[in-house]
Amino acid sequence: MIKASQFIRDFFRQESVAGLILMMTALLAILISNSPLRPIYELLLNTPVAVQIGALEIAKPLLLWVNDGLMAVFFFLVGLELKREFLTGELSSPEKIILPAVGAVGGMFFPALIYLFFNQNDATALKGWAIPAATDIAFVLGILALLGSRVPIGLKIFLTSLAIFDDIGAIIIIAIFYTSKISLTALLIATCSIVILALMNRQGVVSKSIYIIVGIVMWVALLKSGVHATLAGVVLAFFIPMKDKSNPRQSPLLELEHDLHGAVAYIILPVFAFCNAGIYFGDITMQDMVHPITLGIASGLFIGKQIGVFGLCFVAIKLGLCRLPDNMGWLQLYGASILCGVGFTMSLFIGSLAFEETGVNLLFDERIGILIGSILSGVFGYFLLKRSL
Numbered sequence: 001m002i003k004a005s006q007f008i009r010d011f012f013r014q015e016s017v018a019g020l021i022l023m024m025t026a027l028l029a030i031l032i033s034n035s036p037l038r039p040i041y042e043l044l045l046n047t048p049v050a051v052q053i054g055a056l057e058i059a060k061p062l063l064l065w066v067n068d069g070l071m072a073v074f075f076f077l078v079g080l081e082l083k084r085e086f087l088t089g090e091l092s093s094p095e096k097i098i099l100p101a102v103g104a105v106g107g108m109f110f111p112a113l114i115y116l117f118f119n120q121n122d123a124t125a126l127k128g129w130a131i132p133a134a135t136d137i138a139f140v141l142g143i144l145a146l147l148g149s150r151v152p153i154g155l156k157i158f159l160t161s162l163a164i165f166d167d168i169g170a171i172i173i174i175a176i177f178y179t180s181k182i183s184l185t186a187l188l189i190a191t192c193s194i195v196i197l198a199l200m201n202r203q204g205v206v207s208k209s210i211y212i213i214v215g216i217v218m219w220v221a222l223l224k225s226g227v228h229a230t231l232a233g234v235v236l237a238f239f240i241p242m243k244d245k246s247n248p249r250q251s252p253l254l255e256l257e258h259d260l261h262g263a264v265a266y267i268i269l270p271v272f273a274f275c276n277a278g279i280y281f282g283d284i285t286m287q288d289m290v291h292p293i294t295l296g297i298a299s300g301l302f303i304g305k306q307i308g309v310f311g312l313c314f315v316a317i318k319l320g321l322c323r324l325p326d327n328m329g330w331l332q333l334y335g336a337s338i339l340c341g342v343g344f345t346m347s348l349f350i351g352s353l354a355f356e357e358t359g360v361n362l363l364f365d366e367r368i369g370i371l372i373g374s375i376l377s378g379v380f381g382y383f384l385l386k387r388s389l
Contacts, residue, residue, distance in 0.1 A: 018265035019142015022344065025270040026277040033278035041278055058223065066275045067352055070268045072219055072233040077264045078167050079237025080257040085164055087242055097165075098322040099313055100158055104165035106312030107340050108133040111304030118296035125293050128354040128366060130173045132300025132373065134346030137163035138269060139374070140339045143382050150389040152332075154325030159336055162309070170346055171234055178353040179227050186225035190232075193218035197239040206244045206252050211236065228353060269345060276348045279367050294369040297347070301373025302380075305341035310334050335385035341377025344370060 032041045050059035060068065111132035119125035140159055144151050193214050200211065215236035223229040237253075244250040288294065313333060316322050324333065351366040 017142070017145070018269060019136075019138040019140065020145065021142075021266060021270050022136075022138055022273050023142060025274045026344065029274045029276075029278040030281075033280045034282065038280065045275055045278075056220070058220070063275050066272055067349065068223060068229045071272060071349060072230045073260065074233070074264050074268050074272075075171070075230045076215075076233030076237050077257065077260045078171075079234040080240060080253055080260070082164060082168065082234075083238055083240070083242070084253060084257065085161075095322070097161070099316060099325070100161035101165050102316045102322070103158075103162045103309040103313045103337070103340075104169060106308030106310075107135065107162070107166065107305050107337075108169050108308070110308030110311075111300030111341075114300040114304040115296035118292045118299065122292065125296075128293060128297070128351060130170075130177065131347050131351045131354060131366060131370065132297045132304060132343060133166075133173070134170050134343045134350055135163050135166045135305070135340045136342050136344040136346055136374070137166075138265065139342045139344050139378070143339060143342070143378050144385075146382065147386060147389060151385070152325075152327040154328045155332055155336055158325050158328070158333075159339070162340065166340075167346075170350065171231065174228050174350070174353065175231055178350070182226040183224055186221045186223075187227065190218050190221035190225055190227070193221060194235060194239075197236065201239045201241060204241070204245050206241055206246075206250070208240070208252050208256055211240055211252075272349070273345060276352065277344075277367070277371075279371065284368075288368065291369075293366060294372070297351075297366065297369030298373035298376070301341040301343050301347070301370070302338075302376040305343075305377065306334070306337045308337075309340050310337035313337070329388070331388040332385065335381050335388055338377055338384060339381035341381070342374045343377075344374045347374070 029041075032038065045061065045063040047062045048059065049062055049065050050057060052058075108130075112129050115129050115132050116126065119128070137160060140163070141156065144156060144159075196214050197211065197218075200214070205211075215232060218236065219229050219232035222232045240253045240256060242251060242253045244252065310333060314330075317324060324330070347370045348367065351370065355366060
């Protein structure tokens, strides 16, 4: 059985490196999109890919296979991490969860509020209200890695715990607000899959392959149901047993998390970033830069995040509900709050859900706002923490 302390070390090491790889793949996508290779890049993303078994057919362009398929694996890993943290990790005791939970709430509410302020008169643009509410923990830890060993472990744990609550909020938002027309038949199949998973967990089934097979059926059903298919990954993770009752030294959940972490950190997220970050700047105008969607997202990430995270944490600490983490001062908390405005991966993902079915081409505005807000947050947060540390 893999020890939890080893998981923490592996997590920070892999997430930091993954953040740096994400930066490089996003930059590569932007460079290709603004080079003579742009037609090949767009052709690759729009390549039709179909899988058919009898009357069941799944036909999507390659981009949506990445966003709906590979990201389901990412959300599966997120679900495994959530379950572990609540059972045995940093979030297993109430006194440890108040500060990051409060910060996450503020870090989702205020960015969304700022976005709504800029886009209150545009019903289509309002669909993107949740885009600046997300934090990309891989990018954030990648930036922290540039600061070296000076970063206290308490700061890393605070940011990681906050990102976990942020992920919970994103999952709830996707489930409630970003669903299309519901197919009751497909939803019934997905519900039956969940019942089977619950029975397997209750009966002590520990075979990971059986859980994954049922999870694939549930993913296909959710894909056809109108509920976003990536939620299948989270639901499946909650039913993976933490311990093998017949062999307490074995943990199917920890083993799966350990096996998936490298693939998600070094392959799935970089592929997602490469496929979604390719912005073409050839036609950019000042009107694009001051578009309400661009301003709402950029301001939400850079201004809303730091106000929400630091403001609510400050209030909670002053009210005596929690305290600052060890070896962490107010300036470090503020720097960490600014870094929370780096919302790259999850913001891109929510943006694709918000606008992919509106029939209005808002993708450029969405991505340029994410890029501006994330860069500003990353640069200002890095230099403030460098100075304070």
